[in-house]
Amino acid sequence: MARLMAEKSSLQQAREAAGLTLEQISALTNIRLGVIKDLENNSVDLCGGVAYARGHIRSIVAAVNKKAPKGLRVDADQLVADMEAAQSQDGRKIIERLAENNVADKTKEKKRMKFRTLATISAAVLSIGFVAQIAISNVSQINSDLAPVVSNEVIEQTKIETASTGVNLVVTGVKGKSWIGLTNANGEQVFNGQISEGQIATFTDPQLIKAIIGNAGAISLNLNGADLGVVGGDGEVVRLDFDANGQL
Numbered sequence: 001m002a003r004l005m006a007e008k009s010s011l012q013q014a015r016e017a018a019g020l021t022l023e024q025i026s027a028l029t030n031i032r033l034g035v036i037k038d039l040e041n042n043s044v045d046l047c048g049g050v051a052y053a054r055g056h057i058r059s060i061v062a063a064v065n066k067k068a069p070k071g072l073r074v075d076a077d078q079l080v081a082d083m084e085a086a087q088s089q090d091g092r093k094i095i096e097r098l099a100e101n102n103v104a105d106k107t108k109e110k111k112r113m114k115f116r117t118l119a120t121i122s123a124a125v126l127s128i129g130f131v132a133q134i135a136i137s138n139v140s141q142i143n144s145d146l147a148p149v150v151s152n153e154v155i156e157q158t159k160i161e162t163a164s165t166g167v168n169l170v171v172t173g174v175k176g177k178s179w180i181g182l183t184n185a186n187g188e189q190v191f192n193g194q195i196s197e198g199q200i201a202t203f204t205d206p207q208l209i210k211a212i213i214g215n216a217g218a219i220s221l222n223l224n225g226a227d228l229g230v231v232g233g234d235g236e237v238v239r240l241d242f243d244a245n246g247q248l
Contacts, residue, residue, distance in 0.1 A: 008235055010082045010194055011057060012040040013179040013214030014074040016237050018067045028063040031056055042086035050087055054080050072181035072192060072212060082194070166206040167242050170222040173199045174230065178215035184208060195219060206244075213238045223247065 008016075015025060022040075026033045035056060038046040044053040061076040068074065171180065173195040182190040185208035195201060197218070203209060213219055216232020223242055232238040241248040 007176040007218075008215055009040050009042050009086070010177070010179050010214075011060065011079050013237075014061070014064050014068075014079065015040070017072070017179065017181065017212055017214045018064045018074075020064060020067055025060055025063055028066075029056075029059045031059060036060065039083070042083060044083070044087060050084060053083055057083060069181075069183075069212070072183065072189065074179075075192065078193060166204055166244055167209045168224050169203045169209050169211070169242055171195055171201045171203070172220045172222070173197045173218060174220045176215065176218040178213055178218040180214065180219070181212040183210045209242045211238075211240045211242070213240070 015022075020028075022033055022036055025031070025036055029036075032046075035046045038044070039053060039056060039060070044050050047053050047056050057080050058076045061074050061079055065073045169182075175197050177194050177196040179194050181192050182203055184190055184205045190203055190205065190209060191201070195218075213232065214237055215234065216236045216238040217230060217234035220230050221228040221240075223246060224244070226246070228247070231240065
């Protein structure tokens, strides 16, 4: 299976999990196809900036949720937050990037301080920092002395008790990130969100857990102590059901 060259955005994963094409989303929302593609690439250039992107994403999420299975509705606030986080990776200040799209005025250049004034301020800051460092060191030492000690035996016993009954599903992010939706036997939502690389989450249910994984190549599963590994390829949408006896 061909591996994707770039990680899919949470917006794209949500659309594909609902089984919708770009053209269908464009028809449902009246948003231009190019703008939707740009948003799925975590770019706000074509839509006019972050402020406009928020509204477009909320419209797209509304269309996706109408087609998504019961209990797997997408959180618009989460997708907006993911988009904003992607923009913050740009080294420039947000106000400067918004100014390029006429959303905000550019910041005015600050006046330079005289060398004598700067030197005086620097000396005062160094003095305060020295005193603060001593205080922080003392507090850190006290906190370390008071830190509770957790026995490894207690941790292991907890793991054994958790996995002994029902469905115990451990989800581990192995690379990038993936949107995951989990429901129980009654169709009630157990989890709806993203798992990023390095994150580990445990979900339990006495009967059944149904899972939809938006990027199967980014997720490793462990069911009732049995390592299932990565259950699909990069960018692949996978639907799996688990009960106390294993994968259905």
